[in-house]
Amino acid sequence: MGDFSHFNEQGESRMVDVTDKPVTNRVAVARGQVFMKEETLQKIYDSQIVKGNVLEVARLAGIMGAKQTHQLIPLCHPLTVSGIELSFYRQQKSVLIEAAVKVSGQTGVEMEALTAVSVAALTIYDMCKAVDRAMVISNICLVHKEGGASGLFERKDDPCPEQ
Amino acid sequence: MGDFSHFNEQGESRMVDVTDKPVTNRVAVARGQVFMKEETLQKIYDSQIVKGNVLEVARLAGIMGAKQTHQLIPLCHPLTVSGIELSFYRQQKSVLIEAAVKVSGQTGVEMEALTAVSVAALTIYDMCKAVDRAMVISNICLVHKEGGASGLFERKDDPCPEQ
Amino acid sequence: MGDFSHFNEQGESRMVDVTDKPVTNRVAVARGQVFMKEETLQKIYDSQIVKGNVLEVARLAGIMGAKQTHQLIPLCHPLTVSGIELSFYRQQKSVLIEAAVKVSGQTGVEMEALTAVSVAALTIYDMCKAVDRAMVISNICLVHKEGGASGLFERKDDPCPEQ
Amino acid sequence: MGDFSHFNEQGESRMVDVTDKPVTNRVAVARGQVFMKEETLQKIYDSQIVKGNVLEVARLAGIMGAKQTHQLIPLCHPLTVSGIELSFYRQQKSVLIEAAVKVSGQTGVEMEALTAVSVAALTIYDMCKAVDRAMVISNICLVHKEGGASGLFERKDDPCPEQ
Amino acid sequence: MGDFSHFNEQGESRMVDVTDKPVTNRVAVARGQVFMKEETLQKIYDSQIVKGNVLEVARLAGIMGAKQTHQLIPLCHPLTVSGIELSFYRQQKSVLIEAAVKVSGQTGVEMEALTAVSVAALTIYDMCKAVDRAMVISNICLVHKEGGASGLFERKDDPCPEQ
Amino acid sequence: MGDFSHFNEQGESRMVDVTDKPVTNRVAVARGQVFMKEETLQKIYDSQIVKGNVLEVARLAGIMGAKQTHQLIPLCHPLTVSGIELSFYRQQKSVLIEAAVKVSGQTGVEMEALTAVSVAALTIYDMCKAVDRAMVISNICLVHKEGGASGLFERKDDPCPEQ
Numbered sequence: 009m010g011d012f013s014h015f016n017e018q019g020e021s022r023m024v025d026v027t028d029k030p031v032t033n034r035v036a037v038a039r040g041q042v043f044m045k046e047e048t049l050q051k052i053y054d055s056q057i058v059k060g061n062v063l064e065v066a067r068l069a070g071i072m073g074a075k076q077t078h079q080l081i082p083l084c085h086p087l088t089v090s091g092i093e094l095s096f097y098r099q100q101k102s103v104l105i106e107a108a109v110k111v112s113g114q115t116g117v118e119m120e121a122l123t124a125v126s127v128a129a130l131t132i133y134d135m136c137k138a139v140d141r142a143m144v145i146s147n148i149c150l151v152h153k154e155g156g157a158s159g160l161f162e163r164k165d166d167p168c169p170e171q
Numbered sequence: 172m173g174d175f176s177h178f179n180e181q182g183e184s185r186m187v188d189v190t191d192k193p194v195t196n197r198v199a200v201a202r203g204q205v206f207m208k209e210e211t212l213q214k215i216y217d218s219q220i221v222k223g224n225v226l227e228v229a230r231l232a233g234i235m236g237a238k239q240t241h242q243l244i245p246l247c248h249p250l251t252v253s254g255i256e257l258s259f260y261r262q263q264k265s266v267l268i269e270a271a272v273k274v275s276g277q278t279g280v281e282m283e284a285l286t287a288v289s290v291a292a293l294t295i296y297d298m299c300k301a302v303d304r305a306m307v308i309s310n311i312c313l314v315h316k317e318g319g320a321s322g323l324f325e326r327k328d329d330p331c332p333e334q
Numbered sequence: 335m336g337d338f339s340h341f342n343e344q345g346e347s348r349m350v351d352v353t354d355k356p357v358t359n360r361v362a363v364a365r366g367q368v369f370m371k372e373e374t375l376q377k378i379y380d381s382q383i384v385k386g387n388v389l390e391v392a393r394l395a396g397i398m399g400a401k402q403t404h405q406l407i408p409l410c411h412p413l414t415v416s417g418i419e420l421s422f423y424r425q426q427k428s429v430l431i432e433a434a435v436k437v438s439g440q441t442g443v444e445m446e447a448l449t450a451v452s453v454a455a456l457t458i459y460d461m462c463k464a465v466d467r468a469m470v471i472s473n474i475c476l477v478h479k480e481g482g483a484s485g486l487f488e489r490k491d492d493p494c495p496e497q
Numbered sequence: 498m499g500d501f502s503h504f505n506e507q508g509e510s511r512m513v514d515v516t517d518k519p520v521t522n523r524v525a526v527a528r529g530q531v532f533m534k535e536e537t538l539q540k541i542y543d544s545q546i547v548k549g550n551v552l553e554v555a556r557l558a559g560i561m562g563a564k565q566t567h568q569l570i571p572l573c574h575p576l577t578v579s580g581i582e583l584s585f586y587r588q589q590k591s592v593l594i595e596a597a598v599k600v601s602g603q604t605g606v607e608m609e610a611l612t613a614v615s616v617a618a619l620t621i622y623d624m625c626k627a628v629d630r631a632m633v634i635s636n637i638c639l640v641h642k643e644g645g646a647s648g649l650f651e652r653k654d655d656p657c658p659e660q
Numbered sequence: 661m662g663d664f665s666h667f668n669e670q671g672e673s674r675m676v677d678v679t680d681k682p683v684t685n686r687v688a689v690a691r692g693q694v695f696m697k698e699e700t701l702q703k704i705y706d707s708q709i710v711k712g713n714v715l716e717v718a719r720l721a722g723i724m725g726a727k728q729t730h731q732l733i734p735l736c737h738p739l740t741v742s743g744i745e746l747s748f749y750r751q752q753k754s755v756l757i758e759a760a761v762k763v764s765g766q767t768g769v770e771m772e773a774l775t776a777v778s779v780a781a782l783t784i785y786d787m788c789k790a791v792d793r794a795m796v797i798s799n800i801c802l803v804h805k806e807g808g809a810s811g812l813f814e815r816k817d818d819p820c821p822e823q
Numbered sequence: 824m825g826d827f828s829h830f831n832e833q834g835e836s837r838m839v840d841v842t843d844k845p846v847t848n849r850v851a852v853a854r855g856q857v858f859m860k861e862e863t864l865q866k867i868y869d870s871q872i873v874k875g876n877v878l879e880v881a882r883l884a885g886i887m888g889a890k891q892t893h894q895l896i897p898l899c900h901p902l903t904v905s906g907i908e909l910s911f912y913r914q915q916k917s918v919l920i921e922a923a924v925k926v927s928g929q930t931g932v933e934m935e936a937l938t939a940v941s942v943a944a945l946t947i948y949d950m951c952k953a954v955d956r957a958m959v960i961s962n963i964c965l966v967h968k969e970g971g972a973s974g975l976f977e978r979k980d981d982p983c984p985e986q
Contacts, residue, residue: 013301025906091514138176148308188417190436254677273679339627351743464502474634580840599842665953790828800960
């Protein structure tokens, strides 16, 4: 079982001990897409022009969700996250969500970035479900990670292309 | 803006008023997939045979996450959810997650089911990220919904096929 | 000590027993003001025209805060709140906040409405504190309440006048 | 929009990046008042002599509320607060609440101090609302702040006078 | 595995489906003890006479903890608890804690009563640990339960005797 | 009152100020037992062989509960816990639970270790209550503590013997 660091040698789950790891600056960037009917997408972007901004609600939900990561993911360490930023990009059939999270801490913030994207995506779904129940959340993944012992991770393919 | 029920006529966000809706039994079923390297998938299913069960951790995270839905999704109503069940199916390159949530209440549980799938998927990612950072969470969507004024929703396509 | 229902006859705090109270529809409306420099106020209302809407952030914080009321106020009952709406009005030297909360339940939602106003006010402070640390939150009070055994409450004075 | 640090240049909300700020000792002190009928005030102070202490309940609620600040205020950083103290002073028509919060961290604790005062005030309201629904929470503001790049803030007027 | 209702036939954990159970009034009473040095016990009861009441802090923690039960115990249903009362009794070498919880709902409140006792006991430990690190929390158990299909449960032995 | 550090000189509760304490590595180990009928104990250990593992659910609940400690215990400091491990040992009439918690911080983690044991014990109760309502949680106590100004604590007696 040695490969899964969240289990000990007996295969019992644990929060990995990072007590002796140095405090370093860490960044993680995650992405994901919410696919929907073109008219739903149009409505979202129309909503930015008038008041009632779907994406701004999703942005705040993503930021607040990232702060709850360690209460959602059982074996995640609590962290005093030091910066969270979410961006939305309009694609032909989807909204592309990107979240960047930073911390000065003993462990990384991949899960916080992925949770930010997930909660923002769920919030877009919630805001739009009255007009489009068939939306699909896809391609949530890590695209960049730096800081800490495991070093730099940079995704090579484009995980969230136009479709 | 009338199409998005989470905005009032001025485009201001609100929690939709369901005070006068009857209490009825409601069900929602959602699905999603976590794609990964075949050897990661093999490790997960090996982990079920010995102790240290990745999917059981994800299952509990999904159940507990569903109970936090209204604290994650800004305009979601709090609900006294009356049943949550998560199932995992092995596919060639992915784990398929299905969550069924029930409530006897004034509004539906789509968001609870979608949140259960999302948090379970994030937990699988967290448990396996030491061996595979490139996993992708995809095709999170509603597949079934019944109860309440909007009636039955049944997804017709297969949203989470083998790939 | 009989006057304070949150204490028993020995003066010990308790969550008042409402088990036998009927489920009825209840509404509570609360108000409050955030006083600030005129130029800060101008900036907030300018921010609504371009993107980056201070009041929309405060609105969402108020709605989400109302859902956390029973975890903030020690002796408050948990409730499945069925509707929350926040409005902001520009006054000469202040933003007037009004929150209306509804529930179909065994006890009232005054605390949820007052908490919504308070959290929205704190969020306005947080968003603007870099430009104006001297803002003051005032006149948070109940203005209307109906439903339940204690009947109708209607505040007669104008608690939040222009100043 | 540059004035509001919680928005980026596009006016999109974000949690401000403090990753590179040094860890320093910080203090913030906030105040507020709960105005009420004189007989309600008398009852509160009587309750301290016998058992059933309204202000002790409010004190604990304020301390616990301060620990939830980053889950209430959307763009607030999570912090490992290192000290919280609340004091209550009897005025002629009001209870004056003062909260002092400390942290050794990368950002300040104004919001924690203001949240502590607000939650304590709401709790006083909750405890006494059966005898006095017309209470008003006023004059919540920052009175002192030190530590961090923005330096010392000391409020010059008396924000919470006897009335 | 049929005996453990929290597992399905495949031994997978789930939140048991109570959607079709009727809403009935339910009560649960739990008890527990915190054993300590006699001088610690004396200090606690002295603290009630002057200000600074250990047991009142523990009481509030127990009440608030009961409201968090479904976020602590993975497979517990969320419930809108309708009454919580905690009592403390001085024994020769221990404080006896009793919690009574009520709900009008589809499932029982044993876990809420047991959680109330546990959190109150932990809080007594926390308040007194500077003077007595060797305290022991014991005999936490259900003593009474009524309402719902499983009928009346009344513990026959005295689970928390003087020692 | 000076003995109880959670009260100030006026006997008012507070979160003790640890701002000036150095950050050091700290460990705390706590234990407790859940007593039950022998056949219930047998069922739990049988459940480990097939799928549906009572103790694994309890383990995760304990880990997640430890992360919520500062939201349960009113005067506890929030901490970024850096490692949590729970072990279960079969005794003749009980399950022995041991939790070890680590932090690099300004204050100790006794309460986190004791909370982990308590929440794991409550979860065992919840999972098994359908077959055995008379289970008893006992002997929750600190067994080891190191790091910080108060130095080493090592419990000398065996607090959780076979019975």
